[in-house]
Amino acid sequence: MKNIAVLGATGSIGTQTMQVIRQQSEEFKLIAVSANTNSHKIIDIIEEFKPLYAVLMDRNAFNEVRKYCSDKRINTEILIGIEGLNTISTLPEVDMVVTSVVGMIGLTPTLKAIEAGKDIALANKETLVAAGKLVMAEAQKHKVRILPVDSEHGAIFQCLQGNDKSSVNKILLTASGGPFRGKRKEELLNVTVDNALKHPRWKMGRKISIDSATLMNKGLEVIEAHWLFDVDYDNIQVIVHPESIIHSMVEYIDGSVIAQLANADMKLPIQYALNYPKRQQCVIKKLDFYDLKSLSFEKPDLDTFKPLKLAYEAGSTGGTMSAILNAANEAAVELFLNKKIGFLEIGNILEECMNKFESKENYVLEDILEIDSKVKEYVSSKVY
Incomplete structure (x- = not known):
């Protein structure tokens, strides 16, 4: 028990x-x-x-x-x-x-x-x-043990089982693309909160749904993957996969790519994390390959969806820069949900905060909590 x-x-x-x-x-x-x-x-x-x-x-x-x-x-x-x-x-x-x-x-x-x-x-x-x-x-x-429950990280975790870390070449992190996949900046100028909350695949909370719409959710996952699996940012690649059947992949040095596939249902990664290293009887609808028409893949648009690009930059900078990014995002998403800023302003606020606040290389918990508070206060104070 x-x-x-x-x-x-x-x-x-x-x-x-x-x-x-x-x-x-x-x-x-x-x-x-x-x-x-x-x-x-x-x-x-x-x-x-x-x-x-x-x-x-x-x-x-x-x-x-x-x-x-x-x-x-x-x-x-x-x-x-x-x-x-x-x-x-x-x-x-x-x-x-x-x-x-x-x-x-x-x-x-x-x-x-x-x-x-x-x-x-x-x-x-x-x-x-x-x-x-x-x-x-x-x-x-x-x-x-820190066992990932996130669908993508749970998939990577499974794809790594039985293999030596030194044989990993690249992490391939899949993304659904969110509700605005394929849209350009000019098409997102008048996005409403209701528009942004309508995720095509997942039913999630309000904050996470907005993060998915901006692709910040994937940016956060890139940073998580770096820490969970000790992989350099240059070796973490985001791939838009709208069918959400492949939950992520690992490419090995010999060119082999191992993927974890399943119907989109969070109970599977939850079950795997709770029972690791054992597997239990299926709690989701099993995948029927005869029903699959196709699996497609796209490159993410880092210009339109700036938060993903900024997440790579924050992670690569290191220190407390990711904490600065995260705090700015929490505050900006809250402002958007309260209809005080536009959708595209979220990315602009993240960039502004990364430029304004200096990253601290070595930190303790109190440093993180302090920077979180300062950044959120700064973002809130800019909106009257």
Whole structure:
């Protein structure tokens, strides 16, 4: 029995993690969960899985869930805020922490979990983007496994199994292209929030959906891949693959390319991460090759989708530049979602912040949190 804590249990990844745990109830026990404001979903999870702890970030949601558990005499302990996240990430009885919260909020509890010796099923991009050097060093120090939950990184992880790292030539990171694939800048001048949220393949949260539309999502994944698999940025290639059947590939020095294919369903990489190194019975619809008409591939348009180009630049610069990029993006996406800036202004804001803020080569957690705050404050202050 593996004891699991899920940070961000009510989001897309968290909900599908619940499905995997539900299907393997004899192998997994849900010890703790967290959510931001979704008290109703947390109550449903408490009723079904009876975790020992639940964390709410929002005060009103915390009060609602705590009252419900008190009235129903449910023994789940209800905690609040970042301290609550840190608590459930370091519980002695927890074996693995699934980090599926969105944003920088996931960094500190993930580091706390690593220091406590917990394996990490990682679905929070910002953890490695903002502090990859620090996180990977801590994981190595504490002999902790960081298992990727992201579809693309989960695919790369599978393609690497059984092969020596020295034989890897290139990582081929696939992208659906998002809702604006093939569009030029002039066609994106009047993009609405609703337009940008309509992803052609995946149902995701609002922030991640906007990142997919700008291709920033893929830029973040490039930086993650660098840290997860210790591959130079020059050897990470993004390929637009609109069918989303090949989830990523690895090219080896002999010219062989190994790909991971499956129907687009996040339950597969979640299941693989939770059960690694074992495979379990299928939780997705299996691929039928007779139904596949074609698989197509395109080069990404780095001029129109500037954030992807900037992510390569930030990663190559190193130090805290990726944290600067990430903070600027979080703030800019929030402004766009609130209809205060246009779609293309997101990329312009990222570039401005990378030019304004100086990268620090060696850093600790406090440096990352400070730069994150300063950049977000700067971006917010520019919009009146």
